[in-house]
Amino acid sequence: MAREALTGSRIRERRVMAGLKQADLARQIGISASYLNLIEHNRRRIGGKLLLNIAGALAVEPQSLTEGAEAALIATLREAADDVGLNQQDADRADEFAGRFPGWADVLAGTRKRVAALEQTVEALSDRLAHDPLLAASMHELLSTAAAIRSTAAILAETETLQPEWRDRFHANIHEDSRRLSDSAESIVTYLDAEPGAADPASSPQEEVEKYLNAHDFNFPSLESGAVAPAQIDAMIAEAPELTSQAGQFGAATVLRQVAEDAAVLKLAALRDAVAQDGADPLAVARRLRVSVPCVLRRMAALPELGAGLVVCDRSGTVIFRKSIEGFTIPRHGSCCPLWPLFGALGQPGSVIRERIDQLGRADASFDSFAVSEPVGVPLYNAPPLLRAVMLLLPVPPGSGRGAPVGSTCRICPHEACRARREPSVMKAGV
Amino acid sequence: MGKHVVLVEDEQNIAEAIRFLLSNEGWRVEMLANGSSAVEVIRKATPDLVMLDVMLPGKSGFEILHELRADPASAELPVLMLTARGQARDREMAEKAGVSRFMTKPFSNAEMLDAVRALTC
Numbered sequence: 049m050a051r052e053a054l055t056g057s058r059i060r061e062r063r064v065m066a067g068l069k070q071a072d073l074a075r076q077i078g079i080s081a082s083y084l085n086l087i088e089h090n091r092r093r094i095g096g097k098l099l100l101n102i103a104g105a106l107a108v109e110p111q112s113l114t115e116g117a118e119a120a121l122i123a124t125l126r127e128a129a130d131d132v133g134l135n136q137q138d139a140d141r142a143d144e145f146a147g148r149f150p151g152w153a154d155v156l157a158g159t160r161k162r163v164a165a166l167e168q169t170v171e172a173l174s175d176r177l178a179h180d181p182l183l184a185a186s187m188h189e190l191l192s193t194a195a196a197i198r199s200t201a202a203i204l205a206e207t208e209t210l211q212p213e214w215r216d217r218f219h220a221n222i223h224e225d226s227r228r229l230s231d232s233a234e235s236i237v238t239y240l241d242a243e244p245g246a247a248d249p250a251s252s253p254q255e256e257v258e259k260y261l262n263a264h265d266f267n268f269p270s271l272e273s274g275a276v277a278p279a280q281i282d283a284m285i286a287e288a289p290e291l292t293s294q295a296g297q298f299g300a301a302t303v304l305r306q307v308a309e310d311a312a313v314l315k316l317a318a319l320r321d322a323v324a325q326d327g328a329d330p331l332a333v334a335r336r337l338r339v340s341v342p343c344v345l346r347r348m349a350a351l352p353e354l355g356a357g358l359v360v361c362d363r364s365g366t367v368i369f370r371k372s373i374e375g376f377t378i379p380r381h382g383s384c385c386p387l388w389p390l391f392g393a394l395g396q397p398g399s400v401i402r403e404r405i406d407q408l409g410r411a412d413a414s415f416d417s418f419a420v421s422e423p424v425g426v427p428l429y430n431a432p433p434l435l436r437a438v439m440l441l442l443p444v445p446p447g448s449g450r451g452a453p454v455g456s457t458c459r460i461c462p463h464e465a466c467r468a469r470r471e472p473s474v475m476k477a478g479v
Numbered sequence: 480m481g482k483h484v485v486l487v488e489d490e491q492n493i494a495e496a497i498r499f500l501l502s503n504e505g506w507r508v509e510m511l512a513n514g515s516s517a518v519e520v521i522r523k524a525t526p527d528l529v530m531l532d533v534m535l536p537g538k539s540g541f542e543i544l545h546e547l548r549a550d551p552a553s554a555e556l557p558v559l560m561l562t563a564r565g566q567a568r569d570r571e572m573a574e575k576a577g578v579s580r581f582m583t584k585p586f587s588n589a590e591m592l593d594a595v596r597a598l599t600c
Contacts, residue, residue, distance in 0.1 A: 188534060191563035192490050195584035199496035202588045207503075214499065221492040 054122075054147040055099070058113045060088035062106045077101040111313035121146050124157040131160070142146035167223035178248060182239060190232040197225045220365055256296030257303060260288050266350055266371055268307055272316065276308040303369060306346065314339045314347050330355055330418045331400055341400050342422045345440040356413070358391055363434055373412030373441050377456040386468045389437035393419035397435060404444065404451030408463055414444040414451045481505035481600060483558040487517045487536050487543065488561070497530065500588055501595065514538030518546045521553065522598075529598050533562035533569065541576055548577040557598040561586070 063073050074084040077098065094102075103110040122142050129139040146153040204210065210218075246301045270280070281304045291297045291309045315424035318337060326332035334344045349358035349371050357373025365386075370378045378384065384391075390403040401419040418440045444451075455461030458471045484501060488494040489512045493548045498508045509524060511517050512543055515537030529547070538562055547553040553592035558575050563584045580594050 124578065188563045195586065196490055196492040196496060197589075199493060199500070199510075201589055203496060203499060206588075215493070218499075221495060225492055240532065270519040318508050 054089045054090065054093070054111050054143060055094055055170055056090040057147050057150065059094075059102055060106055063088075066106055068106075073102070075106055075145045076105045079290055083261060089364045090144065109440040115169050121153055121157050125153060128156060128160040131163075134244070134459070149368075151181045156382070165297060186232055186236045186239065188227065190236065197229065197461070200225070212285060217329060222307070240383065253293050253295035253299055253365075254370075256291050257299040258372075260290040260296075260300050261303065265352065268304065271304060271308045272311045275312075281305060281308070285385070299368070307350075310343050310346050314343055316347065316350065319347050319351065323348070323351070323354075331402075339423065340437075341418075341420045342438045345418060345420065346436045347438055355443055355461045358442070359388070359439045360396070361390055361437050363394065363436070365391055365394070368436075373415070375441065376407050376415060376441055379457040383470075384457060385461065386470075387454040387466075388439065389419040390437050393437040393439070394435055397423070397433075404449065406451045408453050408455055408461055413446075414448065415441040416444055416451075417441050481507055483507045483509065484528040485509045485511065485517070485521050485524055486527045486530045486597075487514060487540070488517060488530070488532045489509045489513065490532070492506060493561075497590075498592070499590060502596075504578060504592065512536075514540065514543055518519060519545045519557065521547065521556075522550070523550075529556060529558045530543070530595075531558055531560050533564050533573075535583060542597075544573070544578060545578045557600060559594055561591075 063070065069350060070084055071081040074081040077084075078101070079098070083092070085462055086416060087094050090300070099110055099113065103113055106113075120291050125142040125146060126139060129142065163371060191266060200222050201373070204215065204222070205219050239313075266468070268284075270276075270284070281301055283296050283305060285291055285301050287301065288297075290298050314337060317331065322333045322336050328348065328349060330341055330344045333339075334341045337344070346358065346360075348354055349356045355373070355375055358369065358371040359367055360369035361367050361384075365383070367378060374380060389403045389405065393399075393401050399420070401417070403417050403419075405417050406414045420436040421435045424436045425434050427433065453463060455463060455466065458466075458469055458473060461469075464473065482505070484506050486494055486499070486508055488510070489557050490496045491512065494510050494512070498510060501508050509518060509520070509526070511594055514535035517531075517535075517538065521543075531540040531543060535543075540562065540564045541600075544560070547556060547558065553578075558577075559582065561576045562569065562573075570581050573579060579596055579598055582591065582594060
């Protein structure tokens with residue numbers, strides 16, 4: 049049946065919209081109500097003068113009855129038919145199916161779209177598996193260990209006359225491999241889970257730094273005295289087992305120097321007193337203590353009782369420091385969401401941005417963010433300052449009001465129509 | 480004397496299991512855990528079969544296979560590749576490089592022994 053088969057459904061839809069009874073329309077165009085009923089249920093073809101009469105009675109253009117939004121639906125049904133290799137005869141009846149069972153046709157088309165979206169997600173995750181070096185190495189380790197266990201277990205189970213020394217050796221191998229398998233599986237789960245503070249293996253210098261700082265809960269009592277010699281920081285770095293790369297050691301030393309500089313101008317005890325009086329309001333604290341806002345933001349992140357997160361980026365927008373907070377994902381790979389106030393602060397040096405934000409994704413949490421940028425290094429004639437932006441994230445109790453939506457990174461952000469989107473998301477159609 | 484296989488595999492426990500299985504079938508198994516010396520050892524040993532892992536320290540299984548195929552003396556040598564890298568493009572790479580048989584880990588012992596027999600009968 050041709051696509052005109054759906055004309056009947058469209059006539060019915062337009063008649064109902066016009067508030068006409070079937071019998072009234074039939075009377076107007078000079079046919080029986082039962083014949084119109086057959087037309088409306090796509091059981092009779094229609095064209096020519098009768099179509100023009102019906103269009104006239106319904107005050108619509110005849111074309112609007114022969115062409116409609118069902119074209120997309122039928123196209124999707126045909127794609128679904130192609131996917132499963134439906135025979136041509138049945139595939140050609142997609143129009144008839146859509147006309148006679150519009151609800152089921154919608155269900156089928158919706159399911160087909162969802163399958164396509166899920167396939168895209170699988171493809172994206174497969175791509176990640178192929179290109180993420182840590183994940184690929186972990187999967188390789190896991191499969192290799194599984195292969196060893198399978199072969200060895202089969203030897204033990206299937207060899208009737210196994211010499212005791214071989215049997216003991218294979219038992220020991222299985223014991224060793226089962227532990228390796230367990231460790232590999234655990235490391236993959238930890239990596240994929242990416243819980244804040246989780247002890248995961250570092251795959252980049254920045255992750256080494258984060259692991260090191262997490263191990264110390266972002267607190268370094270030995271740097272709080274106010275007079276810290278460079279050699280002291282060098283010794284701390286040298287003793288840190290987490291810092292294995294030169295880049296990781298460089299990054300951690302930069303952070304520790306900043307901690308020491310901040311501690312020299314703002315003691316944690318004084319900050320606690322100020323927060324007790326002004327609340328967790330960085331600007332009020334900065335005014336009371338006459339300390340720069342960036343310093344206050346960094347120091348507030350070091351107060352465990354506030355449970356705050358902190359992100360620092362340089363003028364290129366590269367995240368150079370992160371203290372994770374549950375419910376707010378700071379991507380490990382790729383660029384961050386440009387809607388973060390952190391990046392807004394780069395464009396407004398000196399002004400303090402205060403904004404409530406919600407990160408779209410798994411967690412349903414809101415945060416009060418405070419962001420500011422500051423020049424770093426020594427000023428030079430006719431040279432633009434090297435800026436660095438700092439963003440403090442304070443958790444907001446549930447029910448305190450929603451904030452502006454932001455993402456983590458475009459790749460996994462579900463906000464399809466976002467004005468800041470720079471690449472398609474793999475999280476489509478509610479996946 | 481039975482047939483001779485050079486097994487290049489850095490996973491010691493897999494190598495031991497394979498050695499046991501092939502020895503029971505009458506094979507003489509020479510084991511290597513590093514890829515760097517594999518081509519030289521294979522050229523000297525002139526085995527009946529080479530079993531190669533892909534991800535090896537020193538030199539990858541693909542590199543070893545390329546070198547073996549480039550040498551007329553080993554161009555036709557049966558090479559069975561065993562790897563946890565089972566993606567289509569790895570298989571394609573191995574086939575382009577001239578592998579005789581490509582198997583992904585984990586595999587069953589019977590499957591591996593069948594492949595060895597098929598390559599050397």
